[in-house]
Amino acid sequence: MLSNRAARDVATLVHPYTNLSTFRETGPLVLERGHGVWVYDGDGRPYLEGMAGLWCTALGYSNEELVEAASEQLSRLPFTHLFSGRSHDPAIELAEALKELMPCPTSKVFFTSSGSEANDTQVKLLWYLNNALGQPRRKKIVSHVRGYHGVTVATASMTGLPANHADWDLPLPGFLHAGCPHHYRFAQAGESERDFSARLAADLDALIQREDPETIAAFVTEPVLGAGGAVVPPEGYFEAIQAVTERYGIRLVADEVICGFGRTGEWFGSQALGLRPDTISFAKAVTSGYMPLGGVSVDPALYDVLVAQSAKLGTFGHGTTYSGHPVACAVALKTLEIYRRDRIVEGVREKAPQFQARLSALAGHPIVGEARGIGLIGGLEIVADKASRAQFDPKAGVAARCVAFAQDEGLIVRFLAGDRIAVCPPLVIQPGEIDTLFERLGRALDRTAAWVAAEGLE
Numbered sequence: 001m002l003s004n005r006a007a008r009d010v011a012t013l014v015h016p017y018t019n020l021s022t023f024r025e026t027g028p029l030v031l032e033r034g035h036g037v038w039v040y041d042g043d044g045r046p047y048l049e050g051m052a053g054l055w056c057t058a059l060g061y062s063n064e065e066l067v068e069a070a071s072e073q074l075s076r077l078p079f080t081h082l083f084s085g086r087s088h089d090p091a092i093e094l095a096e097a098l099k100e101l102m103p104c105p106t107s108k109v110f111f112t113s114s115g116s117e118a119n120d121t122q123v124k125l126l127w128y129l130n131n132a133l134g135q136p137r138r139k140k141i142v143s144h145v146r147g148y149h150g151v152t153v154a155t156a157s158m159t160g161l162p163a164n165h166a167d168w169d170l171p172l173p174g175f176l177h178a179g180c181p182h183h184y185r186f187a188q189a190g191e192s193e194r195d196f197s198a199r200l201a202a203d204l205d206a207l208i209q210r211e212d213p214e215t216i217a218a219f220v221t222e223p224v225l226g227a228g229g230a231v232v233p234p235e236g237y238f239e240a241i242q243a244v245t246e247r248y249g250i251r252l253v254a255d256e257v258i259c260g261f262g263r264t265g266e267w268f269g270s271q272a273l274g275l276r277p278d279t280i281s282f283a284k285a286v287t288s289g290y291m292p293l294g295g296v297s298v299d300p301a302l303y304d305v306l307v308a309q310s311a312k313l314g315t316f317g318h319g320t321t322y323s324g325h326p327v328a329c330a331v332a333l334k335t336l337e338i339y340r341r342d343r344i345v346e347g348v349r350e351k352a353p354q355f356q357a358r359l360s361a362l363a364g365h366p367i368v369g370e371a372r373g374i375g376l377i378g379g380l381e382i383v384a385d386k387a388s389r390a391q392f393d394p395k396a397g398v399a400a401r402c403v404a405f406a407q408d409e410g411l412i413v414r415f416l417a418g419d420r421i422a423v424c425p426p427l428v429i430q431p432g433e434i435d436t437l438f439e440r441l442g443r444a445l446d447r448t449a450a451w452v453a454a455e456g457l458e
């Protein structure tokens, strides 16, 4: 029986990324407030937010400095835009701060409101660039299976997950998917990480040859796969992939929407994983999730092309009303200041060994096939049989069940397609809270194993 509020929700909202059929029975988890790494439901019950919302609330839930930064900007100038040469200090200062941090050649920053819009902008900039350079055939975008890049028509096409393609008539033509860099799932028996990486790079090379290298604009990848399973690519992967993209003059786009701003223990995942991108997309933790903001880095050569095209065509015809929203920029500026001042990235490096040790220990659990991660991000692969790595029938929803048990234990984690579970707490989580997180996750796994046995699943 749903509460009154839950029934009103079910009667009125279409929830994103939700099983809209089962949801009618289960109803929503309505959260009312947050403090530190904790969020509280309508009954005041606390949950450890083990997903930092959606991989974004790096500074936790009660950061008064961010509230003040937003409030101050809301009072001063709640809205202006960057169209037609209009500007404001928060955007200028934020672009300056970001330029200093970027892990790729950057002369300018273009702001969006989300990660999807950032990656969509990347596609459009690549197409625009290649038209300007007289290479109109160079338009195809290669990403990989189980990469996640957003939900617009172009970025859902880049995404390599079935739920984003099936029945949406996607991917669009010209969006191609290379092999997924998940060693545990896709390596051949006895294949080392390096050999697996070399094979994926050879497959990418073959795909490019097949398509004609002159038609490929870019290879897009997350440094660590997020929604595709919280997977750290295997040793040698980016080295091998970069050798291929460089051979054909294909641009490398790093989607830093999850990895950016400290998640891996470096400012950007590219730095942690040895990736040398031509450009990056960012969002989420740039504001610690307190305001919607994303963007892309623009390198000097690309910017020169944009200027030259404007000299010919007039307007640079791209941008949204909220590209560089002043309140979002003010919050982002404060967020970056806090990251620096409070040594948040160094803090991730200090806490990562404990977090990763607790995560790895779960690999011993009877229904966990693999536990993997880096920094303060981790993923679990739920399996029916550890030896053969066989998975449960997807219809049984075992990972989803585990996440529901975790919620019952007072822990929020996220299930991902393919019976995977992601853990990605706020970066400000304390060592005692890391212990609490994994104790609760362990109990949720135990309850899931008992449920699996009771149901006779295999």
Ligand code: PMP
Residues within 6 Å of the ligand: 054, 055, 113, 114, 115, 116, 117, 119, 148, 149, 150, 151, 222, 226, 227, 255, 256, 257, 258, 283, 284
């Ligand atoms: N890229 C990555 C790596 C993401 O994880 C996400 C969102 N989870 C996106 C892009 C899309 O961002 P948004 O949901 O803000 O559009």
